[in-house]
Amino acid sequence: MSLLTLSGSPHLQTDRSVRGIMFDVVIALIPALLVSMWFFGLGALKVTLVAVIACVFFEWLITKYLLKAASTVGDGSAIVTGILLAFNLPSNLPAWIIIVGALVSIGVAKMSFGGLGKNPFNPALVGRVFLLISFPVDMTSWPVPRFEGYMSLGGITDAITGPTPLALLKAEKLAELPGYVDVLLGNMGGCLGEVSAAALLLGALYMLYRKVITWHIPVSYLGAVVLFSGILWLVNPGIYVDPLFHLMTGGIMLGAFYMATDMVTSPMSKKGMLLFGFGCGILTILIRVFGAYPEGVSFAILIMNAFVPLINKYMKPKRFGEAVQNG
Amino acid sequence: MKTFTFTLGGIHPEENKISEHSPVERLEIPGQLFVPITQHLGAPAKVLVNKGDQVKTGQLIARGEAFISANIHAPGTGKVSKIDVHPDQSGYRKTMVVIDVDETEVWEDGIDTGTSIIRSIPYAKEEIIQKIKEMGIVGLGGATFPTHVKLMIPDGKKVETLIINGVECEPYLTSDHRVMLERAEEMLVGVQILMKGLGVNRAVIGIEKNKPDAIAHLSTMAAGFPGIEVAPLMVKYPQGAEKQLIKSILNREVPSGKLPLDVGCVVSNAGTALAVYEAVQKNKPLIERVVTVTGKNVKHPCNLLVRVGTPIQALIDKAGGLPENSGKVISGGPMMGKALNTLEAPVTKGTSGILVMQQGESLRKEVQNCIRCAKCTQVCPMGLEPYLLAQEAKLEKWDMAEADKVMDCIECGSCLYTCPSGRPLLDYIRVGKSKVGNIIRTRKN
Numbered sequence: 001m002s003l004l005t006l007s008g009s010p011h012l013q014t015d016r017s018v019r020g021i022m023f024d025v026v027i028a029l030i031p032a033l034l035v036s037m038w039f040f041g042l043g044a045l046k047v048t049l050v051a052v053i054a055c056v057f058f059e060w061l062i063t064k065y066l067l068k069a070a071s072t073v074g075d076g077s078a079i080v081t082g083i084l085l086a087f088n089l090p091s092n093l094p095a096w097i098i099i100v101g102a103l104v105s106i107g108v109a110k111m112s113f114g115g116l117g118k119n120p121f122n123p124a125l126v127g128r129v130f131l132l133i134s135f136p137v138d139m140t141s142w143p144v145p146r147f148e149g150y151m152s153l154g155g156i157t158d159a160i161t162g163p164t165p166l167a168l169l170k171a172e173k174l175a176e177l178p179g180y181v182d183v184l185l186g187n188m189g190g191c192l193g194e195v196s197a198a199a200l201l202l203g204a205l206y207m208l209y210r211k212v213i214t215w216h217i218p219v220s221y222l223g224a225v226v227l228f229s230g231i232l233w234l235v236n237p238g239i240y241v242d243p244l245f246h247l248m249t250g251g252i253m254l255g256a257f258y259m260a261t262d263m264v265t266s267p268m269s270k271k272g273m274l275l276f277g278f279g280c281g282i283l284t285i286l287i288r289v290f291g292a293y294p295e296g297v298s299f300a301i302l303i304m305n306a307f308v309p310l311i312n313k314y315m316k317p318k319r320f321g322e323a324v325q326n327g
Numbered sequence: 328m329k330t331f332t333f334t335l336g337g338i339h340p341e342e343n344k345i346s347e348h349s350p351v352e353r354l355e356i357p358g359q360l361f362v363p364i365t366q367h368l369g370a371p372a373k374v375l376v377n378k379g380d381q382v383k384t385g386q387l388i389a390r391g392e393a394f395i396s397a398n399i400h401a402p403g404t405g406k407v408s409k410i411d412v413h414p415d416q417s418g419y420r421k422t423m424v425v426i427d428v429d430e431t432e433v434w435e436d437g438i439d440t441g442t443s444i445i446r447s448i449p450y451a452k453e454e455i456i457q458k459i460k461e462m463g464i465v466g467l468g469g470a471t472f473p474t475h476v477k478l479m480i481p482d483g484k485k486v487e488t489l490i491i492n493g494v495e496c497e498p499y500l501t502s503d504h505r506v507m508l509e510r511a512e513e514m515l516v517g518v519q520i521l522m523k524g525l526g527v528n529r530a531v532i533g534i535e536k537n538k539p540d541a542i543a544h545l546s547t548m549a550a551g552f553p554g555i556e557v558a559p560l561m562v563k564y565p566q567g568a569e570k571q572l573i574k575s576i577l578n579r580e581v582p583s584g585k586l587p588l589d590v591g592c593v594v595s596n597a598g599t600a601l602a603v604y605e606a607v608q609k610n611k612p613l614i615e616r617v618v619t620v621t622g623k624n625v626k627h628p629c630n631l632l633v634r635v636g637t638p639i640q641a642l643i644d645k646a647g648g649l650p651e652n653s654g655k656v657i658s659g660g661p662m663m664g665k666a667l668n669t670l671e672a673p674v675t676k677g678t679s680g681i682l683v684m685q686q687g688e689s690l691r692k693e694v695q696n697c698i699r700c701a702k703c704t705q706v707c708p709m710g711l712e713p714y715l716l717a718q719e720a721k722l723e724k725w726d727m728a729e730a731d732k733v734m735d736c737i738e739c740g741s742c743l744y745t746c747p748s749g750r751p752l753l754d755y756i757r758v759g760k761s762k763v764g765n766i767i768r769t770r771k772n
């Protein structure tokens with residue numbers, strides 16, 4: 001009878017795995033990838049492929065030759081980092097810059113802390129911000145998408161670049177802003193994954209359905225954006241744009257649903273998640289409106305990432321039996 | 328009909344109630360019975376018989392003398408061949424009374440073995456408690472707390488409601504389900520006896536909605552028993568955990584470190600109510616119980632009425648033998664049951680089921696880094712942070728574990744079940760609980 005396995009209860013475990021969760025995130029990102037290919041042509045696919053392959057390669061290299069540990073590439077998190085990094089880049093970025101970004105994301109922001117689960121900052125955002133600071137010109141010349149009713153397979157020539165709506169805003173060129181339909185569909189200048197709010201929302205719904213994310217962070221994030229930018233707009237509609245415009249431009253959708261919700265770098269309790277999302281939203285608008293950069297999502301989320309340990313320490317989940325009820 | 332449930336956490340493992348339609352069959356008494364003298368929570372009972380003694384079925388063979396302890400009766404007729412150690416379900420060798428069973432069964436005087444149902448309860452509160460104590464009744468849900476102790480309400484406490492746990496939220500198990508279907512009337516009389524023993528006039532039977540037949544049957548039957556209601560409960564594990572069940576039915580939360588008594592109720596299990604009926608109305612001690620024998624590969628999954636002390640091997644044989652690729656045998660359900668290392672161990676008063684798992688099912692997942700997904704926190708029915716408690720236990724930060732309420736953990740296993748990284752959360756938390764428990768005890772002394 002010594003053949004029987006002995007272990008503590010429970011004797012059942014869910015089928016859900018880290019790999020399955022990461023795979024769900026990849027599925028959720030596909031609609032946005034397709035939309036960005038529609039607008040930016042094969043350049044979008046190229047950027048995504050380079051970023052993913054570089055991220056996976058660096059993780060493999062580091063686990064094998066530096067850490068000399070079992071490879072963690074199979075968990076799929078490097079693929080997610082790669083796609084998210086790509087989604088934060090313009091579609092005409094040279095491959096070597098993307099590879100530098102991937103090295104920073106995986107090497108510096110993730111593996112140096114001990115790999116998946118140990119990193120305090122969102123790896124894709126660290127890579128992105130590193131590139132933004134190191135290569136400001138390449139990172140802010142956005143190809144202009146041209147919606148011509150067909151897939152522009154040849155890609156958009158690098159010559160035609162233009163500002164993002166947020167850059168226009170920063171330059172106080174309100175008259176040149178694109179219309180709502182264009183921003184909703186993604187017909188505007190921007191990073192790969194920042195362009196279509198509709199496609200991002202579709203993917204986000206899938207993640208909510210699969211319970212990869214909960215509503216707390218996106219809702220408090222978007223709520224804070226609407227609240228804060230709404231107050232500014234009401235105070236002076238001449239200088240400030242309305243909240244809807246803020247919501248649908250730049251990286252807010254991508255940030256709120258895919259970056260701020262990153263499990264590893266967001267708080268554990270629901271209360272904590274609400275506070276975290278709220279902080280991200282306020283900081284985003286602060287930077288957009290008063291900061292030096294036109295876009296504030298990456299910085300806002302990274303700053304809030306730094307607060308996560310503190311939030312986890314003080315915002316505990318509601319304990320059973322905490323509020324003594326007698327009714 | 329209103330459905331009740333608890334609010335914090337919970338999971339939905341596959342139910343796999345394979346044996347739910349198998350009526351209870353009686354398992355023949357084996358040639359030898361191994362009767363442990365500790366089958367309950369509390370002190371061991373004191374053995375009253377000697378080697379060579381002839382005992383009748385239902386005869387008192389060990390007396391529970393401590394305040395929290397319970398009497399043990401002979402589950403068969405025969406000769407006490409030895410009083411010696413024998414492996415129990417924990418795998419350790421414990422003192423047991425071994426009875427070589429005779430061919431013909433002789434019952435102890437005064438025990439009514441007939442099947443007629445006696446409904447009138449001519450006993451006072453004290454008599455009821457006394458009878459329950461004499462007959463060695465303990466909670467059959469698994470905790471095996473002596474029932475008579477539960478009925479003795481300390482001065483200053485007030486109880487208004489008796490909750491009967493017919494939830495059976497563990498996957499696979501069906502013994503309470505069958506009792507509620509097949510012995511409903513006796514069980515309801517048992518509930519009435521418990522109400523009388525407690526001095527309450529309201530009892531609520533909580534049943535998960537995956538047993539619609541039991542809900543319907545008991546609701547109809549309960550019409551003839553004033554004060555007894557049936558509450559259909561949402562199917563969600565651990566709906567049958569005591570604190571969660573009270574929250575579901577009464578919307579009251581038992582505070583940390585307190586008892587159901589402190590929120591005005593007492594919880595007892597459906598099978599226990601039947602045992603109480605037999606004890607009080609029939610003078611029959613707790614010497615047999617219904618045990619589910621099940622598993623995906625088991626040939627004849629079934630519900631067996633088994634004498635306490637029967638080796639588990641006999642139950643498995645009756646269900647078609649141990650399947651070839653068996654990897655694990657569990658006493659109880661898959662969420663909270665114990666893995667057995669020997670099938671020689673006997674059935675006790677607390678054995679609700681025997682579950683045989685295949686080799687593929689019995690090994691844990693590969694352990695990966697915690698990805699801080701918070702799923703363990705979201706499913707914890709006690710609102711704890713299992714990832715953190717496990718970490719604190721690993722780093723031996725006992726004071727932090729105490730502050731983070733490690734002692735509130737009910738060991739339901741929801742966290743370990745849910746973790747996508749396969750982390751052994753509850754294993755660490757158990758270590759934390761035992762260390763912190765010791766620290767608290769030494770501090771008190």
Ligand code: SF4
Nearest residue numbers: 707736737739740742
């Ligand atoms: S075993 Fe303990 S910590 Fe884990 S979910 Fe259950 S109560 Fe919470």
Ligand code: SF4
Nearest residue numbers: 697698700701703746
């Ligand atoms: S469920 Fe597992 S991976 Fe997720 S936070 Fe808890 S311990 Fe970490």
